[in-house]
Amino acid sequence: MQNIFWLARYRLSRSILFFSLVFLFAACAKKSPSPEVGFYYWKTQFSLNDIEQAALDSLQAQKLYIRIFDVDWDFNSQQPIPKGSQSNAPIFPQGIEPTPTIYITNRTLLHARNIDSLAQKILDYTSEIVSKWVVQPKKIQLDVDWTATTKDKYFRLINYVKSNSYFDKTSVTIRLHQYKHPNKTGVPPADEGILMCYNTGKIKEWKTDNSIASPKEIAPYLKKTKRYPISLGIALPIFSWTVIFRDSSFYKIVSDADLSWQQDTIHFQQLSSNRYAVKSSTYLKGHYLYEGDLLRYETVTSKELKAITTLLKPKEHFTEILFYHLDDDNLNNYDWHDLSKIIGALD
Numbered sequence: 001m002q003n004i005f006w007l008a009r010y011r012l013s014r015s016i017l018f019f020s021l022v023f024l025f026a027a028c029a030k031k032s033p034s035p036e037v038g039f040y041y042w043k044t045q046f047s048l049n050d051i052e053q054a055a056l057d058s059l060q061a062q063k064l065y066i067r068i069f070d071v072d073w074d075f076n077s078q079q080p081i082p083k084g085s086q087s088n089a090p091i092f093p094q095g096i097e098p099t100p101t102i103y104i105t106n107r108t109l110l111h112a113r114n115i116d117s118l119a120q121k122i123l124d125y126t127s128e129i130v131s132k133w134v135v136q137p138k139k140i141q142l143d144v145d146w147t148a149t150t151k152d153k154y155f156r157l158i159n160y161v162k163s164n165s166y167f168d169k170t171s172v173t174i175r176l177h178q179y180k181h182p183n184k185t186g187v188p189p190a191d192e193g194i195l196m197c198y199n200t201g202k203i204k205e206w207k208t209d210n211s212i213a214s215p216k217e218i219a220p221y222l223k224k225t226k227r228y229p230i231s232l233g234i235a236l237p238i239f240s241w242t243v244i245f246r247d248s249s250f251y252k253i254v255s256d257a258d259l260s261w262q263q264d265t266i267h268f269q270q271l272s273s274n275r276y277a278v279k280s281s282t283y284l285k286g287h288y289l290y291e292g293d294l295l296r297y298e299t300v301t302s303k304e305l306k307a308i309t310t311l312l313k314p315k316e317h318f319t320e321i322l323f324y325h326l327d328d329d330n331l332n333n334y335d336w337h338d339l340s341k342i343i344g345a346l347d
Contacts, residue, residue, distance in 0.1 A: 034347045035318050038063025039326035040101070040235065046090030051328035056093055058336040059343065063320060064098050065141055065194075066090070068129050071104040071122065073111045080108045080118055082125055089132035099171065100130050101141040109150040109157070119160035127166075141171040141194070146178070151186045158189050173235075176200060176221040179228060187229045194322060195228075197308060198237035198300070204250035209274070212237050212298050215307040222315055233320025234312060236342070238330045240299035246290065254285050256297065258329070274298065302338035309345040318346055 037059050046066065048056075055061070069085040092098050102122055112118050130137055140161065146154040162170045169191040178185040179195055200218055201211030210217070213236075242256040261268060267282040271294075278293040289295075300308075312318070321343055 032317050035233065035321045035343070036062045037343055038065065038320060038322045040322060040324040041066045042325040043327070044084055044086055045088050046086065048093070049328055051331055052326050053093065055326065055331050055336070056096065059339060062095065062097055063322065064092065064096050064326070065101045065322060066098055067103060068100045068126065069102060071102060071108050073105060073108045080112055086129055092135050098133065098135055098137050099139045099141050100126055100137055101143055102126065103143040106145055106147060106150055109144070109146065109153045112153065115153050115156045116160050119157045120164065123161060123165050138167060139169040139171055140165060140167045141173070143173045145175050146185065148185055155186065155189055162189070162191070174228070174232065176218065180221045180224060182228070190230060192231040192233070192319070193228070194233045194235050194320065196235050197312070198235070198324065203243060203253070206245055206248070206294065206296070210298050210300070211243070212239070213300050213308065214304055215311060218308055219311055222311055227316055231319055232316050233322060234318050235322040235324050236305050236308065237300050238323045238334055239325060240297070240330070240333065242284065243296045243298060244287070244289070245294040245296070251293070252287070254287055256285065258285070262297070268295070299333065302334055302342065305342045306345055309342055313346055321346055
Protein backbone atom coordinates (compact mmCIF):
# COMPACT_ATOMS: atom_id res chain seq x y z
CA MET A 1 0.00 0.00 0.00
CA GLN A 2 2.88 2.33 0.87
CA ASN A 3 4.54 1.55 -2.48
CA ILE A 4 1.35 2.52 -4.33
CA PHE A 5 1.24 5.79 -2.38
CA TRP A 6 4.85 6.69 -3.31
CA LEU A 7 4.26 5.67 -6.93
CA ALA A 8 1.24 7.96 -7.11
CA ARG A 9 3.20 10.85 -5.61
CA TYR A 10 6.03 10.22 -8.09
CA ARG A 11 3.68 10.27 -11.04
CA LEU A 12 1.97 13.42 -9.75
CA SER A 13 5.35 15.15 -9.33
CA ARG A 14 6.34 14.25 -12.90
CA SER A 15 3.03 15.62 -14.22
CA ILE A 16 3.45 18.85 -12.29
CA LEU A 17 7.03 19.20 -13.58
CA PHE A 18 5.94 18.52 -17.18
CA PHE A 19 3.13 21.10 -17.16
CA SER A 20 5.35 23.59 -15.35
CA LEU A 21 7.95 23.29 -18.10
CA VAL A 22 5.28 23.67 -20.80
CA PHE A 23 3.96 26.79 -19.08
CA LEU A 24 7.50 28.15 -18.65
CA PHE A 25 8.38 27.66 -22.32
CA ALA A 26 5.09 29.20 -23.40
CA ALA A 27 5.66 32.20 -21.17
CA CYS A 28 9.21 32.66 -22.38
CA ALA A 29 8.39 32.28 -26.06
CA LYS A 30 8.30 35.74 -27.60
CA LYS A 31 5.48 36.55 -29.95
CA SER A 32 6.75 37.70 -33.32
CA PRO A 33 6.34 41.45 -33.68
CA SER A 34 3.35 42.62 -35.71
CA PRO A 35 4.14 43.67 -39.28
CA GLU A 36 4.64 47.38 -39.81
CA VAL A 37 2.06 48.99 -42.07
CA GLY A 38 2.69 51.23 -45.05
CA PHE A 39 1.95 52.21 -48.62
CA TYR A 40 3.70 52.68 -51.91
CA TYR A 41 3.46 56.20 -53.29
CA TRP A 42 3.74 56.25 -57.08
CA LYS A 43 3.10 59.87 -58.09
CA THR A 44 5.77 62.31 -59.27
CA GLN A 45 4.53 65.10 -56.99
CA PHE A 46 4.27 64.23 -53.30
CA SER A 47 1.16 65.75 -51.79
CA LEU A 48 -1.36 64.12 -49.47
CA ASN A 49 -5.03 65.01 -49.53
CA ASP A 50 -7.44 64.44 -46.64
CA ILE A 51 -8.43 60.93 -47.74
CA GLU A 52 -4.83 59.78 -48.11
CA GLN A 53 -3.85 61.29 -44.76
CA ALA A 54 -6.88 59.65 -43.12
CA ALA A 55 -5.73 56.28 -44.48
CA LEU A 56 -2.29 56.70 -42.92
CA ASP A 57 -3.83 57.76 -39.61
CA SER A 58 -6.57 55.12 -39.49
CA LEU A 59 -4.23 52.24 -40.27
CA GLN A 60 -1.42 53.65 -38.09
CA ALA A 61 0.92 53.47 -41.05
CA GLN A 62 4.64 53.80 -40.39
CA LYS A 63 6.13 53.37 -43.87
CA LEU A 64 5.98 55.07 -47.24
CA TYR A 65 7.92 53.66 -50.19
CA ILE A 66 8.17 56.58 -52.58
CA ARG A 67 9.02 56.11 -56.24
CA ILE A 68 11.54 58.86 -56.96
CA PHE A 69 12.41 57.97 -60.57
CA ASP A 70 12.52 55.18 -63.14
CA VAL A 71 15.56 54.02 -65.09
CA ASP A 72 14.94 52.90 -68.65
CA TRP A 73 17.10 52.15 -71.68
CA ASP A 74 17.16 54.83 -74.37
CA PHE A 75 17.75 53.16 -77.73
CA ASN A 76 18.58 56.45 -79.47
CA SER A 77 21.44 57.37 -77.17
CA GLN A 78 22.22 53.75 -76.26
CA GLN A 79 22.36 54.50 -72.55
CA PRO A 80 20.20 54.29 -69.42
CA ILE A 81 18.24 57.45 -68.59
CA PRO A 82 16.05 58.54 -65.66
CA LYS A 83 12.35 59.12 -66.23
CA GLY A 84 9.42 60.43 -64.20
CA SER A 85 11.49 61.94 -61.43
CA GLN A 86 10.02 63.09 -58.12
CA SER A 87 9.92 66.83 -58.63
CA ASN A 88 9.18 68.43 -55.27
CA ALA A 89 10.54 68.46 -51.74
CA PRO A 90 7.98 66.40 -49.80
CA ILE A 91 6.88 67.10 -46.25
CA PHE A 92 6.11 63.75 -44.69
CA PRO A 93 3.57 63.20 -41.89
CA GLN A 94 5.01 62.79 -38.44
CA GLY A 95 5.98 59.20 -37.62
CA ILE A 96 6.36 58.14 -41.25
CA GLU A 97 9.60 56.51 -42.38
CA PRO A 98 10.15 57.26 -46.10
CA THR A 99 12.08 54.94 -48.41
CA PRO A 100 13.13 56.13 -51.87
CA THR A 101 12.26 53.51 -54.50
CA ILE A 102 13.82 53.32 -57.94
CA TYR A 103 12.17 51.27 -60.66
CA ILE A 104 14.69 49.87 -63.17
CA THR A 105 13.47 48.18 -66.34
CA ASN A 106 14.83 44.74 -67.08
CA ARG A 107 15.89 45.88 -70.56
CA THR A 108 18.14 48.47 -68.94
CA LEU A 109 20.10 45.68 -67.29
CA LEU A 110 20.01 43.65 -70.47
CA HIS A 111 21.70 46.39 -72.53
CA ALA A 112 23.86 48.14 -69.90
CA ARG A 113 27.56 47.39 -70.23
CA ASN A 114 29.02 49.12 -67.17
CA ILE A 115 26.93 48.12 -64.16
CA ASP A 116 29.12 49.90 -61.61
CA SER A 117 28.73 53.15 -63.52
CA LEU A 118 24.96 52.65 -63.71
CA ALA A 119 24.78 51.95 -59.97
CA GLN A 120 26.81 55.06 -59.14
CA LYS A 121 24.58 57.24 -61.34
CA ILE A 122 21.53 55.85 -59.57
CA LEU A 123 23.08 56.65 -56.19
CA ASP A 124 24.11 60.15 -57.27
CA TYR A 125 20.66 61.01 -58.60
CA THR A 126 18.99 59.49 -55.54
CA SER A 127 21.19 61.62 -53.26
CA GLU A 128 20.32 64.72 -55.28
CA ILE A 129 16.59 64.10 -54.80
CA VAL A 130 16.52 62.97 -51.16
CA SER A 131 18.91 65.74 -50.04
CA LYS A 132 15.83 67.99 -50.20
CA TRP A 133 13.87 65.78 -47.81
CA VAL A 134 13.49 66.96 -44.23
CA VAL A 135 13.41 63.34 -43.04
CA GLN A 136 16.48 61.52 -44.31
CA PRO A 137 15.79 57.90 -45.30
CA LYS A 138 17.59 54.96 -43.73
CA LYS A 139 16.89 52.60 -46.59
CA ILE A 140 16.85 52.50 -50.40
CA GLN A 141 14.74 50.14 -52.49
CA LEU A 142 15.47 48.84 -55.98
CA ASP A 143 12.44 47.66 -57.94
CA VAL A 144 13.41 45.28 -60.76
CA ASP A 145 11.61 42.35 -62.34
CA TRP A 146 14.89 40.62 -63.17
CA THR A 147 15.26 37.36 -65.07
CA ALA A 148 17.80 34.55 -65.18
CA THR A 149 19.45 36.44 -68.08
CA THR A 150 19.92 39.67 -66.11
CA LYS A 151 20.46 38.11 -62.68
CA ASP A 152 24.24 38.50 -62.55
CA LYS A 153 24.16 42.14 -63.63
CA TYR A 154 21.40 43.01 -61.20
CA PHE A 155 23.05 41.29 -58.25
CA ARG A 156 26.28 43.15 -59.02
CA LEU A 157 24.31 46.40 -59.01
CA ILE A 158 22.79 45.53 -55.61
CA ASN A 159 26.21 44.77 -54.14
CA TYR A 160 27.59 48.05 -55.47
CA VAL A 161 24.70 50.01 -53.93
CA LYS A 162 25.17 48.22 -50.59
CA SER A 163 28.89 48.95 -50.55
CA ASN A 164 28.84 52.55 -51.77
CA SER A 165 25.68 54.19 -50.44
CA TYR A 166 25.10 55.91 -47.12
CA PHE A 167 21.86 54.01 -46.51
CA ASP A 168 21.76 51.51 -43.66
CA LYS A 169 19.83 48.94 -45.70
CA THR A 170 19.18 48.00 -49.30
CA SER A 171 15.75 46.59 -50.05
CA VAL A 172 14.51 44.95 -53.26
CA THR A 173 11.19 43.87 -54.68
CA ILE A 174 10.53 40.17 -55.24
CA ARG A 175 7.98 38.98 -57.79
CA LEU A 176 6.06 35.81 -57.11
CA HIS A 177 7.81 33.85 -59.87
CA GLN A 178 11.17 34.81 -58.31
CA TYR A 179 9.90 33.75 -54.90
CA LYS A 180 8.77 30.38 -56.25
CA HIS A 181 11.96 29.64 -58.22
CA PRO A 182 14.94 30.94 -56.21
CA ASN A 183 17.20 28.28 -57.69
CA LYS A 184 16.43 29.55 -61.18
CA THR A 185 16.27 33.32 -60.68
CA GLY A 186 18.63 33.50 -57.71
CA VAL A 187 18.24 35.28 -54.37
CA PRO A 188 19.27 38.94 -54.49
CA PRO A 189 22.09 39.88 -52.09
CA ALA A 190 19.94 42.54 -50.42
CA ASP A 191 19.24 43.13 -46.74
CA GLU A 192 15.51 42.57 -47.17
CA GLY A 193 12.75 42.36 -49.74
CA ILE A 194 9.09 43.05 -50.44
CA LEU A 195 7.05 40.26 -52.03
CA MET A 196 4.84 41.85 -54.70
CA CYS A 197 1.56 39.94 -54.59
CA TYR A 198 -0.05 41.21 -57.76
CA ASN A 199 0.18 41.25 -61.58
CA THR A 200 -0.11 37.48 -61.56
CA GLY A 201 -2.43 36.84 -64.50
CA LYS A 202 -1.99 37.01 -68.27
CA ILE A 203 -3.23 40.51 -68.90
CA LYS A 204 -3.09 40.28 -72.70
CA GLU A 205 -5.46 37.31 -72.88
CA TRP A 206 -9.17 38.12 -73.03
CA LYS A 207 -10.10 34.90 -71.22
CA THR A 208 -8.15 35.99 -68.12
CA ASP A 209 -10.61 36.90 -65.40
CA ASN A 210 -8.38 39.12 -63.25
CA SER A 211 -4.73 39.75 -64.09
CA ILE A 212 -4.08 41.88 -60.99
CA ALA A 213 -4.42 39.15 -58.37
CA SER A 214 -6.69 36.48 -56.97
CA PRO A 215 -6.25 33.72 -54.37
CA LYS A 216 -6.54 31.14 -57.17
CA GLU A 217 -3.72 32.76 -59.18
CA ILE A 218 -1.41 33.25 -56.18
CA ALA A 219 -1.79 29.82 -54.56
CA PRO A 220 0.47 27.95 -57.06
CA TYR A 221 3.36 30.30 -56.27
CA LEU A 222 3.23 29.30 -52.60
CA LYS A 223 3.79 25.55 -52.88
CA LYS A 224 7.43 25.79 -51.83
CA THR A 225 8.15 24.71 -48.27
CA LYS A 226 11.38 26.53 -47.41
CA ARG A 227 11.36 30.09 -46.18
CA TYR A 228 12.92 32.70 -48.42
CA PRO A 229 16.58 33.36 -47.50
CA ILE A 230 16.10 37.08 -46.82
CA SER A 231 13.60 38.89 -44.61
CA LEU A 232 10.36 39.73 -46.43
CA GLY A 233 7.42 42.07 -46.28
CA ILE A 234 4.46 41.89 -48.64
CA ALA A 235 2.73 44.35 -50.95
CA LEU A 236 -0.96 43.95 -51.77
CA PRO A 237 -2.89 45.67 -54.60
CA ILE A 238 -5.63 48.22 -53.93
CA PHE A 239 -5.67 49.65 -57.45
CA SER A 240 -7.99 48.94 -60.35
CA TRP A 241 -7.82 49.28 -64.10
CA THR A 242 -9.70 48.61 -67.29
CA VAL A 243 -8.02 46.47 -69.92
CA ILE A 244 -9.03 47.36 -73.49
CA PHE A 245 -9.05 44.88 -76.37
CA ARG A 246 -9.35 45.97 -79.99
CA ASP A 247 -9.77 43.64 -82.97
CA SER A 248 -9.48 40.64 -80.63
CA SER A 249 -6.05 41.78 -79.35
CA PHE A 250 -4.81 43.56 -76.25
CA TYR A 251 -4.75 47.31 -76.88
CA LYS A 252 -4.02 49.24 -73.68
CA ILE A 253 -4.63 49.64 -69.95
CA VAL A 254 -6.55 52.57 -68.47
CA SER A 255 -6.19 53.29 -64.75
CA ASP A 256 -9.76 53.37 -63.60
CA ALA A 257 -11.29 54.01 -60.20
CA ASP A 258 -14.23 56.06 -61.52
CA LEU A 259 -16.83 53.45 -62.42
CA SER A 260 -19.55 55.82 -63.63
CA TRP A 261 -18.99 54.64 -67.22
CA GLN A 262 -20.30 51.22 -66.26
CA GLN A 263 -23.75 52.77 -65.80
CA ASP A 264 -23.66 54.27 -69.31
CA THR A 265 -25.91 51.84 -71.18
CA ILE A 266 -25.92 54.04 -74.28
CA HIS A 267 -22.22 53.46 -75.02
CA PHE A 268 -21.46 50.24 -73.09
CA GLN A 269 -23.07 46.82 -72.93
CA GLN A 270 -22.31 44.62 -69.93
CA LEU A 271 -21.36 41.10 -71.01
CA SER A 272 -20.57 39.59 -67.58
CA SER A 273 -19.68 40.76 -64.08
CA ASN A 274 -16.54 42.58 -65.24
CA ARG A 275 -16.65 42.54 -69.06
CA TYR A 276 -18.15 45.13 -71.38
CA ALA A 277 -18.50 45.85 -75.08
CA VAL A 278 -18.51 49.31 -76.62
CA LYS A 279 -21.88 49.81 -78.33
CA SER A 280 -21.03 53.17 -79.88
CA SER A 281 -17.76 55.10 -80.08
CA THR A 282 -16.98 57.21 -77.02
CA TYR A 283 -14.22 58.31 -74.62
CA LEU A 284 -12.99 56.62 -71.46
CA LYS A 285 -10.83 58.90 -69.33
CA GLY A 286 -9.57 60.68 -72.44
CA HIS A 287 -9.01 57.48 -74.44
CA TYR A 288 -11.10 57.15 -77.59
CA LEU A 289 -12.96 53.84 -77.91
CA TYR A 290 -14.41 52.40 -81.08
CA GLU A 291 -17.63 50.47 -81.42
CA GLY A 292 -16.76 46.81 -80.92
CA ASP A 293 -13.89 47.37 -78.47
CA LEU A 294 -14.00 45.01 -75.49
CA LEU A 295 -13.29 46.06 -71.90
CA ARG A 296 -12.37 44.05 -68.82
CA TYR A 297 -12.56 45.87 -65.50
CA GLU A 298 -10.22 44.49 -62.83
CA THR A 299 -9.90 45.08 -59.11
CA VAL A 300 -9.23 42.98 -56.01
CA THR A 301 -11.90 43.00 -53.32
CA SER A 302 -11.25 43.18 -49.59
CA LYS A 303 -12.47 39.60 -49.28
CA GLU A 304 -9.94 38.44 -51.87
CA LEU A 305 -7.12 40.39 -50.19
CA LYS A 306 -8.01 38.72 -46.88
CA ALA A 307 -7.92 35.30 -48.57
CA ILE A 308 -4.52 36.09 -50.09
CA THR A 309 -3.05 37.05 -46.71
CA THR A 310 -4.45 33.83 -45.24
CA LEU A 311 -2.54 31.89 -47.91
CA LEU A 312 0.64 33.85 -47.27
CA LYS A 313 0.75 33.81 -43.47
CA PRO A 314 2.03 30.22 -42.97
CA LYS A 315 4.82 30.72 -45.51
CA GLU A 316 6.88 33.51 -43.94
CA HIS A 317 7.09 35.88 -41.01
CA PHE A 318 6.35 39.09 -42.89
CA THR A 319 7.87 42.17 -41.29
CA GLU A 320 5.82 44.69 -43.29
CA ILE A 321 2.49 44.84 -45.05
CA LEU A 322 2.24 47.49 -47.75
CA PHE A 323 -0.61 48.54 -50.02
CA TYR A 324 -0.01 49.57 -53.61
CA HIS A 325 -0.65 52.39 -53.91
CA LEU A 326 -1.65 55.44 -51.86
CA ASP A 327 -4.21 57.37 -53.90
CA ASP A 328 -7.62 58.72 -52.95
CA ASP A 329 -9.27 57.09 -55.99
CA ASN A 330 -7.96 53.69 -54.92
CA LEU A 331 -8.89 54.21 -51.28
CA ASN A 332 -12.49 55.06 -52.13
CA ASN A 333 -13.02 51.39 -53.01
CA TYR A 334 -12.02 50.13 -49.56
CA ASP A 335 -13.22 50.54 -46.01
CA TRP A 336 -10.60 51.23 -43.30
CA HIS A 337 -12.13 48.49 -41.16
CA ASP A 338 -11.70 45.95 -43.97
CA LEU A 339 -8.06 46.95 -44.52
CA SER A 340 -7.46 46.63 -40.76
CA LYS A 341 -8.77 43.07 -40.90
CA ILE A 342 -6.38 42.29 -43.74
CA ILE A 343 -3.49 43.63 -41.66
CA GLY A 344 -4.70 41.64 -38.66
CA ALA A 345 -4.69 38.44 -40.70
CA LEU A 346 -0.88 38.56 -40.70
CA ASP A 347 -0.52 39.39 -37.01
